[in-house]
Amino acid sequence: MTGEESRAGSRSVTDVGTLKALAHPLRMRLYRGLCVAERATASQLAEQVDEAVSLVSYHLRKLAAHGLIQEAEAQSEDGRERWWQPASEGVTIRDRDFRDAPERAAAHLAATRLFHDQRAEMYRRYLDERSTWGPEWNAAAPDSESLLRLTPAELDELRRELTALVVKYDEKGRAAQAAGETEGRESVAVHVYGFPFRL
Numbered sequence: 001m002t003g004e005e006s007r008a009g010s011r012s013v014t015d016v017g018t019l020k021a022l023a024h025p026l027r028m029r030l031y032r033g034l035c036v037a038e039r040a041t042a043s044q045l046a047e048q049v050d051e052a053v054s055l056v057s058y059h060l061r062k063l064a065a066h067g068l069i070q071e072a073e074a075q076s077e078d079g080r081e082r083w084w085q086p087a088s089e090g091v092t093i094r095d096r097d098f099r100d101a102p103e104r105a106a107a108h109l110a111a112t113r114l115f116h117d118q119r120a121e122m123y124r125r126y127l128d129e130r131s132t133w134g135p136e137w138n139a140a141a142p143d144s145e146s147l148l149r150l151t152p153a154e155l156d157e158l159r160r161e162l163t164a165l166v167v168k169y170d171e172k173g174r175a176a177q178a179a180g181e182t183e184g185r186e187s188v189a190v191h192v193y194g195f196p197f198r199l
Contacts, residue, residue, distance in 0.1 A: 009089030011067070014097040016107045021066040022091065023111035026051065027059045028118055031068060031086070036187050039072045039085045060084055119191045137186075155194055162192050 013019055022028060026049065033048050034040055046056040063069045064084070072085035098108035130138055150158070177185060 010092045011088035011090070012092045012094070012097075014094075016098075016104055018066040018068065019093065019098070019107055019111050021062055022068060022093075023107070023114050024059070024062075025114060025118070026055075027063055028114060030056065030059055031063060032118075034069055034084060034086050035090065039075060039083050041081045041083055043081060045084075119189070122189055123191070155196075159192075159194060162194075166190055166192070 013022065022031060029049050030045050033045050037044070042053050042057040042060055045060070046053040049056065060069065064071070067087055068091065069084050070087045072083040074081075075083055093108070093111065095108060095112075098104040126133075126141070133141075148158075173185065
């Protein structure tokens with residue numbers, strides 16, 4: 001959904017205004033919710049995030065103003081409520097696009113920290129609810145750490161291979177769902193981090 005690697009159909013975010021629009025805690029939750037649901041109303045999203053519909057509508061309009069989401073076809077006969085959908089298959093936000101000025105680099109760093117904090121919170125929630133998922137999901141959900149000795153070029157190659165693998169399974173899951181294979185299918189978050197460190 002968001003990341004450093006550009007995927008087919010994803011939008012590359014390179015301006016600070018769009019980055020700041022997305023890097024708002026509630027807006028990022030709404031954007032993530034729309035990516036999972038594919039289409040939703042402000043009322044549906046407000047229920048998910050436990051916020052007032054008017055506040056959610058305001059933030060959806062802000063996301064739309066930056067081209068991150070767009071109006072979708074109404075999914076019901078009641079035309080009074082707007083439906084929304086992501087405007088692309090996700091967004092790509094690269095560090096290299098924000099290095100040219102200190103204020104741009106600071107905005108990118110703040111956004112990245114928000115995204116990582118929200119991802120960590122998603123994983124903590126899964127851990128808290130782990131017992132409700134059952135043994136099959138718990139056995140299948142990976143949790144590992146690998147400490148490697150790599151060059152920047154090798155880490156970049158690993159990133160590209162991992163991204164390609166995630167894309168392969170994303171396409172496989174979407175195709176199966178489109179074919180009606182929904183039994184046992186859930187939304188799954190895959191968070192991949194690779195970074196240099198020194199002890």
